[in-house]
Amino acid sequence: MPKVVGGISPTCATLAAALYGAAIETVIPVSSPRVAEMVKLLENTFRAVNIGLVNEIALMCDALGIDVWEVVDAAATKPFGFMPFYPGPGLGGHCIPIDPFYLSWKAKQSGFEARFIELAGHVNGSMPQAVVQKIADALNTRRKSVNGAKILIAGVAYKRDVGDMRESPSLDVMHVLQQRGAEVSYSDPHVPRLDAAHWPGETALESVDVLDARTLRSFDCVAILTDHRAFDYGAIVEYSDLVVDTRNAVKCPAANVFRLGAPAFKQSLAAVLA
Numbered sequence: 183m184p185k186v187v188g189g190i191s192p193t194c195a196t197l198a199a200a201l202y203g204a205a206i207e208t209v210i211p212v213s214s215p216r217v218a219e220m221v222k223l224l225e226n227t228f229r230a231v232n233i234g235l236v237n238e239i240a241l242m243c244d245a246l247g248i249d250v251w252e253v254v255d256a257a258a259t260k261p262f263g264f265m266p267f268y269p270g271p272g273l274g275g276h277c278i279p280i281d282p283f284y285l286s287w288k289a290k291q292s293g294f295e296a297r298f299i300e301l302a303g304h305v306n307g308s309m310p311q312a313v314v315q316k317i318a319d320a321l322n323t324r325r326k327s328v329n330g331a332k333i334l335i336a337g338v339a340y341k342r343d344v345g346d347m348r349e350s351p352s353l354d355v356m357h358v359l360q361q362r363g364a365e366v367s368y369s370d371p372h373v374p375r376l377d378a379a380h381w382p383g384e385t386a387l388e389s390v391d392v393l394d395a396r397t398l399r400s401f402d403c404v405a406i407l408t409d410h411r412a413f414d415y416g417a418i419v420e421y422s423d424l425v426v427d428t429r430n431a432v433k434c435p436a437a438n439v440f441r442l443g444a445p446a447f448k449q450s451l452a453a454v455l456a
Contacts, residue, residue, distance in 0.1 A: 340352075
């Protein structure tokens with residue numbers, strides 16, 4: 183990754199660039215530390231706003247019966263003017279969920295209202311509730327309610343193949359489900375234990391082994407919130423009664439899979455007769 187460097191004086195900038203240049207191939211000098219900080223904030227805010235946009239499009243596609251994942255992939259074939267972002271259960275990590283709001287707060291001190299940032303934050307912050315509603319809709323197809331349901335959350339890290347849970351939307355989804363009376367468990371190969379102090383539910387949990395077919399059958403619903411490569415998605419679909427996929431991790435349509443931003447799978451008459 184290139185390193186952006188700004189110094190409080192030209193000499194400071196030169197020395198900092200020399201230090202980083204010993205280990206980093208590309209160093210980008212800018213005129214001040216304030217500019218360097220704004221570069222970082224712009225990059226993270228750019229991602230937060232665009233994720234907010236595609237999350238809103240996903241909710242829109244849900245209402246219109248259109249597959250948002252197909253839409254984004256097709257739009258990404260344009261060779262210019264479009265950069266693909268993908269929806270999900272919300273924002274996580276130590277940068278993207280936090281930096282835009284810091285920038286918005288700082289702007290307000292100068293009398294400037296950052297409306298894009300606030301709107302994107304509202305959309306992204308509402309995604310855990312949207313995921314819980316998706317789970318509720320899936321359970322309704324089995325004439326079950328969230329209250330009393332056994333729900334397994336697949337992935338509590340904030341992104342794929344890491345164990346970092348900072349600001350993870352999975353924890354918010356789990357908390358909302360718990361508040362609505364669900365019996366919540368989780369599975370994450372990178373997070374073997376979830377301490378009570380690390381999520382709003384304030385209950386210590388141990389990761390469940392989802393490779394066990396009998397275990398998967400014991401849950402009313404499995405919600406995929408982090409698409410770790412270690413998960414056997416074929417087994418999850420085969421042995422789970424219901425699957426809610428918020429990451430487009432399940433590539434083959436199935437009658438028991440409900441995807442965020444996509445219509446429910448409808449088996450054709452020809453397939454039934456076959």
